[in-house]
Amino acid sequence: MKRAVITGLGAITPLGNNVNDFWKNLREGKSGAAPITKFDASNHKTKFACEVKDFDPLIYATKPEVRKMDLYTLYALAATEECLKDSGLNLDKCDLNKAGVILATGIGGMHTFEEEIMNFSENINSPRFSPFFITKMISNIATGQISIKYGLHGVSYSVTSACASSNHALANALDLIRLGRATIIFAGGSEATISQAAIGGFNSMKALSTLNDSPTTASRPFDKTRDGFVAGEGAGVLMIEELEHAKKRGAKIYCELAGYGVASDAYHVAATHPDGLGAKIAMTDALNDARITKEDVSYINAHATSTPVGDISECIAIEDVFKNSLRQIQISSTKSMTGHLLGAAGAIESIACIKAIEQGVIPPTINLNEIDAEINQKLNLTPNNAIEKEVVVAINNTFGFGGHTSTSVFKKYSS
Structure with a gap:
């Protein structure tokens, strides 16, 4: 392949x-x-x-x-x-x-x-x-x-x-x-x-x-x-x-597009599944497609749009998929800075993932002053300030009206 x-x-x-x-x-x-x-x-x-x-x-x-x-x-x-x-x-x-x-x-x-x-x-x-x-x-x-x-x-x-x-x-x-x-x-x-x-x-x-x-x-x-x-x-x-x-042709290679996962909540036209069902399937399939383990992931660019229900369900899904590996994973929502670009969101956030791999920097989640009590307080949500960290694998989550879920996996290139 x-x-x-x-x-x-x-x-x-x-x-x-x-x-x-x-x-x-x-x-x-x-x-x-x-x-x-x-x-x-x-x-x-x-x-x-x-x-x-x-x-x-x-x-x-x-x-x-x-x-x-x-x-x-x-x-x-x-x-x-x-x-x-x-x-x-x-x-x-x-x-x-x-x-x-x-x-x-x-x-x-x-x-x-x-x-x-x-x-x-x-x-x-x-x-x-x-x-x-x-x-x-x-x-x-x-x-x-x-x-x-x-x-x-x-x-x-x-x-x-x-x-x-x-x-x-x-x-x-x-x-x-x-x-x-x-x-x-x-x-x-x-x-x-x-x-x-x-x-x-x-x-x-x-x-x-x-x-x-x-x-x-x-x-x-x-x-x-x-x-x-x-x-x-x-x-x-x-x-x-x-x-x-x-x-x-001697091209500069930023990273490898290593895999993806797609699924559906099959739940509601506008609301995400409360348990993040589609997100769990998409992230799990993305890891399998990329042939990497959850321990390989350094950074998750979350879909997190700043909506009351959506942010919680995504965090539940991340927690369920990554379990004991959560402590080593940085998570952030760059929508805190760009807003939600709808159909363009995944592309812009994928570029953020690629630059994070290239430069070893995790962009922050700004305006995060007190984490919602319904979100696991142990998640590394990168509040307010970027951090330097080697990023080997970054994933980007996107979820859409109609229950569509999709996850892309980017991996530091090695021959």
């Missing part, structure tokens, strides 16, 4: 519009939360989010192209461009029939959908939709645009499993590399849902934090005072490359 390695990274995030800025601010424990600027949120219960800042789409696309693309696609193109540059790959020397894209999203072109419907409703006597409405909105189009831009003729499709989406994209990419069906895949996720409809919808579900007086401290995973997640946006793209292909 062929092996897959990570040879390129790209990121657009609330903490920075490239991987270096994202990682620097993550290490320093900075929050990306601030009052919403993308629309007037004065009538919403939640008036803040983790927005991408100072993003200029014209760096990555022409004016005519920008008019034909939703923001989530532009974020994806930007992250892919950085990923390609970081990889040092010369596409002219590659078999483009075996180079492809699997780009995930939870929702897709939310801004486009909202704008078009609102324009339609305001002009009901002379209704008109943009001819680009459908091709801007649909959830596969970022993948298509990336394939078109770079002439990639291999695998090209999107994955949608809510907040587990981009980990599922990595899982699909790994399988295709292992089977020899591809040598290079740009895999990850993109999301741009800081919009009236998204914030209003999540507010109606009582899913979002409403700590409007203190946005930077509102995302507080594991803390007893947490009151909901903070919406985030952005994109993360990883180059998944077949090992021998990477070695032949």
Whole structure:
């Protein structure tokens, strides 16, 4: 079976519009939360989010192209461009029939959908939709645009499993590399849902934090005072490359994508199983797929979104899977800084895992002042400050509405 390695990274995030800025601010424990600027949120219960800042789409696309693309696609193109540059790959020397894209999203072109419907409703006597409405909105189009831009003729499709989406994209990419069906895949996720409809919808579900007086401290995973997640946006793209292909071209290898696990809670459309059933299955299968033991794991980047029920069920699952190995494992939720990027969360958090392996640093869980009494107090939740530690194996958990669970395993590369 062929092996897959990570040879390129790209990121657009609330903490920075490239991987270096994202990682620097993550290490320093900075929050990306601030009052919403993308629309007037004065009538919403939640008036803040983790927005991408100072993003200029014209760096990555022409004016005519920008008019034909939703923001989530532009974020994806930007992250892919950085990923390609970081990889040092010369596409002219590659078999483009075996180079492809699997780009995930939870929702897709939310801004486009909202704008078009609102324009339609305001002009009901002379209704008109943009001819680009459908091709801007649909959830596969970022993948298509990336394939078109770079002439990639291999695998090209999107994955949608809510907040587990981009980990599922990595899982699909790994399988295709292992089977020899591809040598290079740009895999990850993109999301741009800081919009009236998204914030209003999540507010109606009582899913979002409403700590409007203190946005930077509102995302507080594991803390007893947490009151909901903070919406985030952005994109993360990883180059998944077949090992021998990477070695032949002398690529820098960040780490190995060693395995994955996928499962379902099969319990509720929005709530996680109280015992973390799907999470347990996904983590156990991921360890088995990667052929590692629970004692090998150094770091878990938790899904932990800062919701009352979800954080507890994930901790129960981690405790059940790792048992006596818990003392040696660091856990943190980088959503405390980035907010929840929905379908892009797994990709961004996977980059955090990869940088932790590369630099031997565990990013913190900020705003964690008192651990919820229902969470095992012995868990190493990395409160408020990063720590230096050798990371040999890091795993990333993602869980989505509908009960979807997915875990990715990253391992320090050794020949």
